[in-house]
Amino acid sequence: MPRNWAGNYEYTAPRIVTASTVDDVRRALAEPGRVRALGTRHSFTDLPDTTGTLVDVTGFAPEFELDEGAGTVTVPAGIRYGVLAVWLHERGWALRNMGSLPHINVGGATATGTHGSGDANPVLSASVRALRYVGADAEVHEVRRGDPDFDALVVGLGAYGIVVSLTLDLVPAFRLRQDLYTGVSWDAALARYDELTAAGYSVSVFSRWEEPSVGFVWVKTRLEADDDAVPDALLDGVRTHGEVSPFVEGDNATEIGGVPGPWLLRLPHFRLDAQPSLGDEIQTEYFVDRALAPAALDAVRALADGLRPLLFWTELRTAAADGLWLSPAYGRDSAIIHFTWYSDRPDDVVAAVARIEAALEPFGARPHWGKVHGFDRAAIERVHPRLADARAVFERLDPDGRFTNAHLERVGVREPR
Template sequence: MAQNWAGTYEYRAPRIEVAETIDDVRRLVAAGGRVHALGTRHSFTDLPDTDGTLIDVTRIDPAFALDAEAGTVTVGAGTRYGELALWLEERGWALRNMGSLPHINVGGAIATGTHGSGDRNGVLSGAVTALRYVGADGDLHEVRRGDPDFAAFVVGLGAYGITVSVTLEIQPTFRVRQDIYTGITWDAALADYDELTSAGYSVSVFSLWEPDTIGHVWVKTRLDADDDPVSDTLLDGVRQLGDESPLSGMTNVTELAGVPGPWLLRLPHFRLDMQPSFGDEIQSEYFVDRRDAAAALSAVRELADRIRPHLIVTELRTAAADELWLSPAYQRDVAIIHFTWHNHPDEVAALLPGIEEALAPFRARPHWGKAHRFDRAAMERVHPRLADARAVFEGLDPDGRFVNDHLVRVGVREPR
């Protein structure tokens, strides 16, 4: 049976068809029945599943198209971010940011509001200026920034069609170094969380929820020159000379220890040419207003003894606000609390309600593609434009061709 990349979710769809061209997608949609897009399989739930046909778009030609004057690139939605990054770097261009895994496909990452880190960096979806999708009628459609309801389409969860290509903002290439800071106490971090997360272009904290120190802080510094200085201290912690961290010993991690390199080999945590992350894992993630970061982290710390036995690692990140209706960063700068769990499905399922209850006062939004327990009512409490987005999707797909159980459960589509 087909599974997600980590092997922790098994697709129930009776058919998986691999599209080689956009015309293949149109043909499969026009054939009738329920359909849904399938990318590089990085979701941890039934979000991309269907009781009809899954259409794998990862084999469609990337058809890279650079518009240097506009500062954009157009690429097939099934293309992995790392492949796009290599193509751009060869031509002197870059994306503003990348997720921790360069293995994820562009369309799927955008549709779920996936992100990297950085106080001033939005989620990856914010770079979209246009997208093309096959709708319920089997025809190819295009929407562009400024069009009516564009803000509903981008983080669209596959709820209205199958995205086949996207246009993204780009910028000239740049270089980055990664340094690790250790010894930062929870007291210091929570007293000035903004200073911690603003220490670099992109900052990630890898935590095991130990009682005293917050963990290992990876600071990714955007460089004007390779010999730009970096601070030897951060809050009450110090910069390491080596690369020891919760990910140390893993050969699939991008280069640390302050070695300058191109953006595409530093912004992701993992190397494109190797298996990402840990594998055999479950992931959960929640987004809170950055102003509530210290209080939200303090609330989760109360559960640390229950969390730790089932946790591989937590990663704490940030992202800037946007105007995309179903984005986890819609109209608020966010602090992000991520959990990579051991493959303990029953124990993780039992933990999530407690974590979500602890985060409820902060109107936490879950990552759309990761394990959570939110239903329609809970989503409506934290996503103020959910009903508006649902109305757009229902209008585009009145017969429910792209409806699945997950989208109904979280209120993105109406039941059929």
């Protein structure tokens, strides 16, 4: 059976079908048994898997419907963000934000609350204006922003149907530059955390939890003109000069050394035409209230010596609050603590994840839905105040549980069967 993108999970579904049209999806649902959607396979767990049929939605033609008056584009759920971005840029439009990897598909990313970075930038799901899905009745349904179920369904984890297309908010195309800062100390970063994360349109800190420096601060600055000045200092750190990318292997990062460029080649960390990150890896990620970030980061720092041998990089980012019920940033501006682990010691990674979750429990940490975590239903209920409301919507739309699976039942998104 095929594996996910990183190779750490092998799908167990007895049947995979590739859909290239909505009718293909409807035909798959006309057959008995459980069904789940499969995209670009960037989840790190059994979240997409099923005992029935996986419907691969990445085979839809890359056909987009641009509504310039409304400032929206309607896209197939299986399309990669990087492919969409090229098409939009050619027409003078942009997405407000993108994830680190342009390789991920729109439907899967929005269904799991995946994100980019930036104090004022919500998760990618917040750009969804409408979505169309094939439900348990094998019919096509549409829900739009403001409809009663909308806030439950956008970050819906595939728990109620197969999403086939989405309508996304757009902004006019813009330009950015990327700069790295080194020498920022933990003392300065925690004491002036809000100043650190507000240093650009999007800010990421790449760290291995060493002392005294946090590591590398990656600042994406939105430009009005290509010669806009950027500061040479950030807190107690300094801007590097030239192309420096010590935290990725090979030539796979978007251009960093202060070179202005279009949004689609600067918002992601990695190039669409290259293998992103390590590839062979395990990922974990948690969202905490941004106001609690310094204390939460200190709690993880106390574990650093035990984490570092397993860790490729930690990335620290931020996201603005949203109103989507199962978004990890629901109702609160968030600080995001991400871990990319080497994959050769998976049992040790699981143990490290348990220690991290214990350290972050006082801060109400919410896990990224598509990454490795140890939360069960009780733990998810403690941190997601609208879990029961979302579950009720999914149960109403799919009373026979065609779209449920062991993962969704384990974390309380669906009732057990």
